[in-house]
Amino acid sequence: MSSHRHGRRILTRLVALCAVAFAVVGLSVAAAGSIGTSAASASATPTASAAADTCVAQIKKGTKLVPLYETYYKYAYRKKKGSKSYKKVVVKAKRKLKTTCSRQCARTVTKKQKRYRYKTVTKVVKGKRKKVRVRVGKPRTVTVTVPVYKTVKKTVSVKKGNRIVKVKKKVKVYTFQKCATTSNSASGTPVRISLLPGSVATLDFGAFVRNAPLSGDLSGFIPGGYQLSQDNQISLSRGSIGIAATDVFIDDDCGGQVSSSIKTNPTSNVYLDPARSSTSILTAAGGVTATVYTDIRLALDLRNDDSGCNSPYISTGYQDIPQTFFFKGKLEKGLGLTKLHLTSAPDPLDVQACLSPGSPTSPCNGFAIPLPIIVSTSLYVKISIG
Template sequence: MAAITGLAFTVVAGSVSAAPTSLKASSSAPAASIAATTCVAQIQKGSKLVDVYENYYKYAYKKIKGTKKYRKVIVKARRKLKTSCTRQCVRTKTKKEKRYHYKTVTVKGKKKKVRTGKAFYVTVRQPVYKTVKKTVTVKKGNKLVKTKKKVRVYVFEKCKISNSSSAGTPVKVTLLANSVANLDFGAFQRVAPITGTLTGFIPGGYKLNQDNQISLTRGNLLLGQTNVFIDDDCHGGQVSAAIRTGTPTNVNLDPTRQSISTVQTSGTVTATAYTKIQLPLELRNDDDGCDQPYITTGYTEFTQTFFLKGKIVKGLGLAKLNLVSAPDPLDVQACLSPGSPTSPCNNTALVIPLPIIVSTNLMVNVAIG
């Protein structure tokens, strides 16, 4: 145990001290993060989810009749309401409403509707509102000004439908060959292969010639075994790994966060993936372990958010889509205590921080329907 721990701490400490200075600063997420963390609001209508719209004022230029000149005017427009992807659906409640049957009759030459039969009740779904004070843009004369006022807004909640619901179109994302994670330890870099699939659905169903947002709900990605620290200490110069990633190294979607991908009509694809990573290690027992099986450790679990962006290539569509994420700091927690790779680390005293910079380059197949 002393030999294993001593070797691991020595090698790890040397790498961390050589890590690039950018590790100590917060890396800015790419523009994909902004687009991917806000989604079009949805509301349930019957068994389907439909987009929610809002009215707003904006400036426009209207041609002056009989001339070639234009004048600036204020017009009312309509747009899709955006909200947080984690609470994308309008909360609704059911209510019984009294209804009547009507028929059209002619009285003194005039047609009018009259009730027929007894009243009946139907169950309707209504949105839930709340009143808040917020800054809004209002029309004041010929200008648009911002002012704070009390307004009635929707109450949002996490969408309750699942990927098996008729209200959504199922989606499957499969990682293709050459999908990798680039790991930068400062003094050296490693490339780790990634495999696996993710599943989800498009709330409200697929919409032709419109932006489509995919809610990713479940799936599992695997990080292929990767040599982390290598040396030539075995047999007078044979190169081998002193520490390597264990099997399995799982990258799962975080069930407490809503991961969203957006396929835009322009062909741009963005995604925000909230993940939980379970990382076990395999350790060589110093020089005495050169010809022996590696000693496995339990896994440590930590979270990481990936902001990915890509562009649909003509002729390939979603069958082969390249998604990349910019380099971002990842605070890895490494377990140095022997144990089962499918169980949590059994000794927190032997868990050490190992900061690296990670980026991804993924080739994916997106199957809709």
């Protein structure tokens, strides 16, 4: 059978599948629109993803990364002196400063400063003997690390009498940058995340559903080091997730024998997006959330139609597909970090299916067709800290 006929039949199947998939996606969007302001749809809005992309700001102190704090005003109730009643007052408090995970570390510069030695002496001041501190010897020059600030105009909360009001004023704020990727235990505790058997990605094509087994490891570190009984943030830095060969189109065209006409190539992988910061939060209460920015590198294997039933599959070049996953889970009693179940909600994935023969380790050099899929994941992972 000619390669032209083979390509035409493969294309016909993919176009038919596209029509079904687009219809399913369209119905899903219409259903979501009819729900309108429901709580379920609200949780899937960009606001939820923005919250998941918020981390505690860090600053380098010596060789370690430590959290940054900010002061703010809040209301509190204090007991009136000599009375059993309470009054509402405004007090100052401290909290950890939050910023985006992609630019989490405060920018710093090194400067040279003069340092003096002091000693306490007794002097007579206005007829009275007082202890005062005076400089002794020559100053020494030391190198210090200081944060870089900028001045912006923003709305802030201030104390006005016994009230907290919001005003717009110029304030000095930290400037942030991407944290340096390192596994040095002095600045962070190394972390390894391993996928366990049973981890799958569920691919909903509309007309049918396929489960793609996943395996692999990711590594990163906890900025500032692991802290017991506190929230810990994991910055993911490297690793990849392998996608096992998964049948996509299945038929019985080979003499009644059931086989796949299109399947994923075993070289397909999921990589971390190096341009964005993927993070995970282990909360003190045992909850786990993660925002992972990925590039899915997908290559296909095509059967040469009916004449290729007993022949090797024809590989295609790969297509890179950007996708963001939002995972959540909770530590189970007795298992802890040795087996943790993480899931991500169904999300549209705009796949570009390459139909041009080529090396699966090289980019697609020809025709590709869009193929919308609804993807969700169920992962079992082991997290090793230190």
